[in-house]
Amino acid sequence: MSATFHTIEHTADIGVEVEAAGVSELFEGAATAMFSLMADISGVRRTERRNISLAASDHVELMFRWLNELLYISDADEMLFSGFSVTVQTVPDGGVALEADVSGEPMDDERHVPGEEIKAATYHELAVSSRDGLWSARIIFDV
Amino acid sequence: MSDRSPTEGLRRLSDYEWEIPRDFKAGMRVPGRVFADDELMRLAAGDRALEQVANVAFLPGIVGCSLAMPDIHWGYGFPIGGVAAFDENDGVVSPGGVGFDISCGVRLALTSLSRDEVKPRLASLLADMAANIPRGLGGRGRISTPEKALRIVFKGGAKAVVEMGYGRSEDLERIEEGGIAPGADPTKVSARAYERGHDQLGSLGSGNHFLEVQFVEKVLKPDVAHAFGLSEGQVVVMIHSGSRGVGHQVCTDYLDVMESVRRGLAMELPDRQLSCAPLGSKQASDYMGALACAANYAMGNRQALMHWTRMAFEKHFGASERSLGMDLLFDVSHNIARMESHVVDGREATLCVHRKGATASFPAGHRSVPAMYRDTGQPVIIPGDMGTHSYVLVGRKESMSLSFGSTCHGAGRTMSRSAARKKIRGEELRARLEKEGILVMAGKPSLLAEEAPEAYKDVSRVVDVCEGAGLSTKVAMLRPMAVLKG
Numbered sequence: 001m002s003a004t005f006h007t008i009e010h011t012a013d014i015g016v017e018v019e020a021a022g023v024s025e026l027f028e029g030a031a032t033a034m035f036s037l038m039a040d041i042s043g044v045r046r047t048e049r050r051n052i053s054l055a056a057s058d059h060v061e062l063m064f065r066w067l068n069e070l071l072y073i074s075d076a077d078e079m080l081f082s083g084f085s086v087t088v089q090t091v092p093d094g095g096v097a098l099e100a101d102v103s104g105e106p107m108d109d110e111r112h113v114p115g116e117e118i119k120a121a122t123y124h125e126l127a128v129s130s131r132d133g134l135w136s137a138r139i140i141f142d143v
Numbered sequence: 144m145s146d147r148s149p150t151e152g153l154r155r156l157s158d159y160e161w162e163i164p165r166d167f168k169a170g171m172r173v174p175g176r177v178f179a180d181d182e183l184m185r186l187a188a189g190d191r192a193l194e195q196v197a198n199v200a201f202l203p204g205i206v207g208c209s210l211a212m213p214d215i216h217w218g219y220g221f222p223i224g225g226v227a228a229f230d231e232n233d234g235v236v237s238p239g240g241v242g243f244d245i246s247c248g249v250r251l252a253l254t255s256l257s258r259d260e261v262k263p264r265l266a267s268l269l270a271d272m273a274a275n276i277p278r279g280l281g282g283r284g285r286i287s288t289p290e291k292a293l294r295i296v297f298k299g300g301a302k303a304v305v306e307m308g309y310g311r312s313e314d315l316e317r318i319e320e321g322g323i324a325p326g327a328d329p330t331k332v333s334a335r336a337y338e339r340g341h342d343q344l345g346s347l348g349s350g351n352h353f354l355e356v357q358f359v360e361k362v363l364k365p366d367v368a369h370a371f372g373l374s375e376g377q378v379v380v381m382i383h384s385g386s387r388g389v390g391h392q393v394c395t396d397y398l399d400v401m402e403s404v405r406r407g408l409a410m411e412l413p414d415r416q417l418s419c420a421p422l423g424s425k426q427a428s429d430y431m432g433a434l435a436c437a438a439n440y441a442m443g444n445r446q447a448l449m450h451w452t453r454m455a456f457e458k459h460f461g462a463s464e465r466s467l468g469m470d471l472l473f474d475v476s477h478n479i480a481r482m483e484s485h486v487v488d489g490r491e492a493t494l495c496v497h498r499k500g501a502t503a504s505f506p507a508g509h510r511s512v513p514a515m516y517r518d519t520g521q522p523v524i525i526p527g528d529m530g531t532h533s534y535v536l537v538g539r540k541e542s543m544s545l546s547f548g549s550t551c552h553g554a555g556r557t558m559s560r561s562a563a564r565k566k567i568r569g570e571e572l573r574a575r576l577e578k579e580g581i582l583v584m585a586g587k588p589s590l591l592a593e594e595a596p597e598a599y600k601d602v603s604r605v606v607d608v609c610e611g612a613g614l615s616t617k618v619a620m621l622r623p624m625a626v627l628k629g
Contacts, residue, residue: 009559011190011217060415061402068395075388076338078283114279114587116560117349117629119243119391123398123415124219140219142243142391143350143560 003029007037008138014116015140023059026128026135027066027098028084034067034121035081035104037141038074040113044082046103055097059128062088062096063137067121070102078107116143150188153177159612163197163209170413171200176208177215178546178612186557186600187215195222198413202227203421204234206487206494210546212501213608214555214600218242220416223500223556226549228485229422231493236427237419238401238434240497241480243394245434246324246441247352247385248476249524251535252449254456255468256378258358261624265356268459269582269625272354275451277346278629279586284345284387286447293340297329300439301446301474304344309450311465316513318474319503322446324439324481328432332389333396336433339388340440345447347384349586349629351594353526354452355381356625357533363617367537370519371472373619380469381533381621382448383526385478386441393437397430422495431480438479445474472535473522477502477552483511485547496547504538504550504615512538523615525606527554529583529628530576530596533621534606541613550615554602563598564589576626585628594628 003020016033020026035041052069056062073079081104088098119142127138154162156176161184163175175196179187187193192215199221200209206228215224220239229235254261261268277284286307288296296303301322302315315322347354359377362368373379386393401418404410404426412418420426449471453464460467480497487494505512506520516522520538527533542548558566569588572595576583585591609615 007561009561011192011559012223012556013219014560057406065399072335072339072392072395075391076335115589117279119350120395122219122243123239123402123418126415142219 003032005029005033010140013140013143015138018137020135021133023088023130023135024086026137027063027086027088030063030067030137030139031070031081031084034070034118034141037116038118039080039115041080041082043111043113044080045105046083047105048079049101049103052100052102053098055091055095057095059096060126062098063128063139064121064123064126066098067139071118071120080104080107080112118143150184159608163193168194168197170411171197173200173205174208175200175211177211178213178608178614179215180608183213183600183604183608190217192217192222196225198417199225199227201412202229202235202237202417202419204229206230206234212549212551213605214500214551214553216555216557218499220414221497221499224551225499226497226501226546228494228496228547231422231482231495234422234495235419236422236430236480236495237417237497238394238397238430239416239418240499241394241434242478242499243391244385244478245390245393246438246476247478248441248445248474249381249383249526250445250449250474251472251524252380252452253372253468253470253472254378254380256460257376258378258624261356261378264459265582265625268356268455269584269627271455271458272452272627273584275455276354276448276627278627279349284343286344288341288344290337293337294329296344296443297332297436297439298327300324301442304443304446309447314446314471316515317471318442319476322442324435326431327435327439329436331429331432332393332436336389336392336396339392343387343389344440344444346387347448347629348387349590352384352629353529354448354627355529355623357381357621357623359619360532360622361620363619364537367519367618371522371535371618372470373535379621380452381524381526382445382452384445384448386437387444389440390437393433397433400426400430434480438476441476442474473524475502475524485543494547498549500552501549502552503548504542505548506538506540506543509538523550525551525553525602527602528596528599529594529623529626530579530581532602534602534617535619535621536606536609536615537618539613539615542615545612546614550609551605554599554605556598557600558598560593563595564592567592567595567597581623582625584626590628
């Protein structure tokens with residue numbers, strides 16, 4: 001099962017809830033949710049690839065770093081991403097790590113339908129959890 | 144909390160003040176205080192904003208109360224409209240108390256043109272400003288700032304941008320802190336923030352940022368309006384923008400730093416977005432150094448945006464911007480933390496005042512108020528929504544003891560963006576506003592819907608409460624004529 005997501009109400013900003021069968025798929029789903037807010041990603045071709053490696057002390061911190069890493073690349077390089085292949089693992093000496101292969105293309109005003117300008121993924125009520133094999137995350141973005 | 148009745152657990156202190164007692168939430172070091180009337184309190188209690196006021200009260204070294212201005216609403220970390228001051232000796236600084244859009248703020252440029260003079264040329268003026276001013280998602284600025292130039296802007300703020308040829312040197316006297324945030328340390332800004340900032344200077348951004356041509360619909364305090372150069376029927380220009388990717392990256396970088404500090408000190412906080420570092424620590428000093436750089440970038444950004452606005456007016460009215468009277472009234476930041484002197488328990492103390500969606504409202508005679516406003520108090524610029532009004536207020540003495548010299552920053556949202564999109568159609572809104580004489584240009588219709596007047600609280604009520612509570616005084620009411628959105 002691939003990840004599913006829906007937006008949640010927030011007065012000033014935008015939140016999403018993501019669900020997936022595994023932790024790696026959850027991180028893929030969160031990235032898909034974020035870029036879906038930024039543009040109609042069905043029209044984003046996967047012509048360029050980037051590799052991302054991150055480590056963090058827990059899944060919440062990893063989610064914060066993952067989404068903000070993608071926002072940094074997107075903003076600095078004017079890229080939109082639509083493909084995310086992620087592996088999240090627990091590190092033997094404690095903490096968690098992420099390896100990702102992401103794909104997308106440079107922003108193109110002619111072809112891409114813009115959505116929200118996301119300033120950042122926030123730590124506010126940021127949650128990552130698993131229950132009965134189902135992983136879920138809740139993320140609030142500053143827009 | 145959601146099953147509480149709206150004001151359960153709160154103590155009403157006056158018509159415009161409510162206390163959130165320390166027993167509202169275990170762990171609060173001081174009470175919360177919200178400036179609101181019944182209606183604004185009902186709106187504040189409708190989301191998670193009051194809980195956020197309580198959460199801020201957990202932070203070490205907080206002085207007085209955790210405060211919220213009348214435009215309070217649910218944010219992340221601090222509520223929007225949140226003000227908190229921390230003692231320099233045992234307090235903290237928290238990037239969550241400033242936010243990602245560091246030094247987001249507003250400036251107002253005057254003109255000597257009347258509404259009737261501008262009206263016939265409004266559509267072409269708006270089109271010209273739209274062509275001149277980069278905006279929207281990924282909108283690149285018109286000023287390229289490679290690393291060396293960026294360092295100069297980080298240190299020199301609006302002054303550096305004026306020296307690049309964008310504006311006049313006398314503009315600087317009409318910006319908070321003379322347009323240069325003190326203590327900027329460009330070595331504390333990450334390579335990533337440099338990378339994001341090198342081509343964004345001079346860009347409006349998206350979301351709630353805007354540029355509006357407005358006119359003074361009503362003067363509410365004639366003597367101060369006169370001193371500010373405001374008169375009825377006069378056209379003015381309001382610019383709302385921030386530090387773009389630089390601020391976003393500085394906040395992201397330092398949230399990471401503060402989170403490790405929090406873990407190291409085993410600090411129990413109700414929200415990781417409130418992570419902080421003790422003032423005086425290396426991490427706090429580094430953040431303050433980077434924060435000032437981002438604030439300088441923001442003030443420089445608004446300076447460039449105003450310059451191109453002046454150029455558009457020059458082109459359309461065939462006269463120099465000086466002869467068109469395009470003086471800057473003032474430039475205020477409403478997402479900021481600064482070291483300020485305040486009187487606490489009868490003694491002068493240096494505090495780190497965080498304003499997250501709140502504006503400084505310093506009174507006549509205050510040392511931070513520039514000389515030309517020393518007798519009136521500082522101008523406070525309050526953007527409303529694109530369909531109703533904005534305001535110019537003036538700082539007031541009582542605010543010093545009530546709110547560390549702070550007042551509101553805008554109308555404050557009342558409807559989520561998705562709810563607004565469901566309820567309002569951008570194109571219909573554009574047509575409706577046009578009928579009311581307000582021209583609107585936006586990158587996309589859905590953004591118009593999200594920023595519709597209905598999505599915001601009544602700004603007039605907000606500024607009335609600010610006046611009633613003693614935080615600021617209304618000087619003039621402005622009405623939009625043309626709106627440019629990201």
